[in-house]
Amino acid sequence: MPPRRTTVDPAKGVLEVEWQLFGELSRALALKVSREFDPELVVGIAIAGVIPGATIASILDRPFVSMTVSRRYRPDATVRETPAIFGEAPAAARGKRVLLVDETCDTGDTIRLAKAAIVNLGAESVKTAVGFKTGSFNPDFAAIATEAAIILPWDRELLVNGELVLNPAYSAYRAS
Numbered sequence: 001m002p003p004r005r006t007t008v009d010p011a012k013g014v015l016e017v018e019w020q021l022f023g024e025l026s027r028a029l030a031l032k033v034s035r036e037f038d039p040e041l042v043v044g045i046a047i048a049g050v051i052p053g054a055t056i057a058s059i060l061d062r063p064f065v066s067m068t069v070s071r072r073y074r075p076d077a078t079v080r081e082t083p084a085i086f087g088e089a090p091a092a093a094r095g096k097r098v099l100l101v102d103e104t105c106d107t108g109d110t111i112r113l114a115k116a117a118i119v120n121l122g123a124e125s126v127k128t129a130v131g132f133k134t135g136s137f138n139p140d141f142a143a144i145a146t147e148a149a150i151i152l153p154w155d156r157e158l159l160v161n162g163e164l165v166l167n168p169a170y171s172a173y174r175a176s
Contacts, residue, residue, distance in 0.1 A: 013148040014173040015132075022153055025131055025143040026052055030059035032141050037127045039099035041092055045069050045114050051154055052131050053101035062099075065090040069114045083110045089117035098126045104150055105130045108137025149173055 017025075029052075033039070039062055044053020046068040057064035068086040098118055105111050111128050118126050129141040132150050151173065157164045 013146075014151060015144075015146055015148040016151040016156070016173075017153055019153045022052075022131075023055075026055040027059060029129055029131065029141060029143040030056045032143075033099060033127070033129055034060060037099065037140070038097060039127070040096040041065065041090075042099045042101060043067055043090055043093060043114070043118065045100065045102040045110060048104075048152065048155060049102035049130075051152075052103055056099070056101055056129065060099075063092065065092050067114060067117070069110050083113050085113060085117055089114075089121040091121070093118045093126075094122040096123055098123045099129055100126055101129045103130065103152060104132040104134050105137045105139055105142075106135030108135075108139075111137070111139065 033056070039060065042053055042057035042060065042062050042064045044050040044057075044064065044066045046066045047070075050066045053066065054064050067088075067090055069083050070086055100111065100115055100118060102111050102114075105128075111130070115126050115128060127141065128139040130139045131143045133139060133142040133145040134147060134150065149170075151167075151170050156167055156170060158167050159165075
């Protein structure tokens with residue numbers, strides 16, 4: 001199975017996010033959103049956007065649903081193809097003000113695709129939020145802008161043959 005992350009330029013650094021920092025960033029992001037937008041529904045982009053999405057929905061006291069947008073990996077496992085929606089945009093978004101959440105955004109391909117699907121479904125309005133803006137795409141809300149490689153607390157280890165091991169995608173960035 002290919003790693004969930006592509007490699008990033010080590011010269012740009014590494015931001016290893018612990019659970020406490022994740023919680024603080026989620027609270028800060030929810031506050032930013034609440035000052036400018038009153039969503040009726042929060043949609044998390046599966047897989048990694050579900051955790052921040054559900055957390056922000058809880059802080060905002062709004063319903064939460066997820067949608068799956070994924071990238072297929074080429075056989076060499078280093079280049080990702082164009083993202084695709086698996087399933088449909090959540091029907092609960094129809095006619096609602098929606099906050100679409102993902103963990104990071106770089107080019108914006110994934111979040112733009114998800115937003116278009118929700119708009120096409122008939123949402124009243126859609127705003128985007130990410131924990132980490134890592135590239136050229138500008139979401140409506142972001143907790144932090146950085147070019148560093150992001151290691152998330154829920155993604156740092158994988159279960160392999162009954163053992164937790166460092167996610168192979170991060171082995172170049174972490175010695176322990």
